[in-house]
Amino acid sequence: MIDTPPPGHNRPFPYSKLEAFLARPGMDDAIRRSVLGAVAYYDAAPTLHRDVKDVSRFLLGVLALYLDASGGLTHRRLRELSGKSGILSAGTATAVLLRLQMIGYVTRADAANGHSRPYKPTPAMEAAFRGRMRIEFEALAHVTDEVDQMLARFDEPEVFAMLMTMMGDQSMQAAGSPNPDIEAFNKLAVRSAGLLILFDLMHQADTGGAFPPVGEVQVSVAAIARHYDVSRSHVLSVLRDIERAGWIDKRPGDGVWVLTPALRDDIRTFYGITYLGLIRASEMAFEALEARKAG
Numbered sequence: 001m002i003d004t005p006p007p008g009h010n011r012p013f014p015y016s017k018l019e020a021f022l023a024r025p026g027m028d029d030a031i032r033r034s035v036l037g038a039v040a041y042y043d044a045a046p047t048l049h050r051d052v053k054d055v056s057r058f059l060l061g062v063l064a065l066y067l068d069a070s071g072g073l074t075h076r077r078l079r080e081l082s083g084k085s086g087i088l089s090a091g092t093a094t095a096v097l098l099r100l101q102m103i104g105y106v107t108r109a110d111a112a113n114g115h116s117r118p119y120k121p122t123p124a125m126e127a128a129f130r131g132r133m134r135i136e137f138e139a140l141a142h143v144t145d146e147v148d149q150m151l152a153r154f155d156e157p158e159v160f161a162m163l164m165t166m167m168g169d170q171s172m173q174a175a176g177s178p179n180p181d182i183e184a185f186n187k188l189a190v191r192s193a194g195l196l197i198l199f200d201l202m203h204q205a206d207t208g209g210a211f212p213p214v215g216e217v218q219v220s221v222a223a224i225a226r227h228y229d230v231s232r233s234h235v236l237s238v239l240r241d242i243e244r245a246g247w248i249d250k251r252p253g254d255g256v257w258v259l260t261p262a263l264r265d266d267i268r269t270f271y272g273i274t275y276l277g278l279i280r281a282s283e284m285a286f287e288a289l290e291a292r293k294a295g
Helices: 015-022 027-044 046-051 055-069 075-085 090-102 123-140 148-152 157-176 180-189 194-205 221-228 232-244 261-294
Strands: 106-108 118-121 215-218 248-250 256-259
Touching: 015 261, 027 046, 027 123, 027 194, 027 261, 046 123, 055 075, 055 090, 055 118, 055 123, 055 157, 075 090, 090 106, 123 148, 123 157, 123 261, 148 261, 157 261, 180 194, 180 232, 180 261, 194 215, 194 221, 194 232, 194 256, 221 232, 232 248
Parallel strands: none
Antiparallel strands: 106 118, 215 256, 248 256
């Protein structure tokens, strides 16, 4: 049985604010920071990315931190929550949990009073996920001061644990009712290194102006495959998915692709929704902390 939803659980997502939010100054810089930061963090946190190359597995890690902060992380609870949310199957959740244990991201404690043996995220796991999430909040600071308090207190264990609780809650809601405006990103996100390959193209094409740029980029399938430890056929398959989404066009010649205006429009919608979700999670986290203090 999953714990009682956190305060603000039923608060509607602020989609009505999206258009005005996307018009804010600094949005290009924010998205550039998110995209380039994600590419750089792949190399900065090799243990995390060797085993968590797609967003669904990353979200499973968020759910693990969420469960740890809201009653305890057990195999049974993670399987239940994964199945309920639709983020991953219960069987895949089991496999990923075991993998997290093998790489030193969770440890197993002794059972108490006949209950399921709990797992505990290690400091290494918390640091890796905190570092990855910090990139998004620092990016968001380019367009709003609504997350300044969260950034200032990001390293406080209680604050980060509450943020993970709210993000886990939002992840379950989003998985239950996916937004059709970002469906293509959601499909790409569940492929191994799918978003990272797209981000890599944007990184290679970046000229420091509008982001992402529109224009040609030279792509080495072999280099991308080596970098993200996937097969060349997988990279080509992901590139075809990106092409079908209308974000790149193949040009005559070996490895020449063109980033399209559609990518610029769609990535702004994707990150606009992502950033509004982070603001919402941050607000809910501090409201919950205040309620806990008052109680």
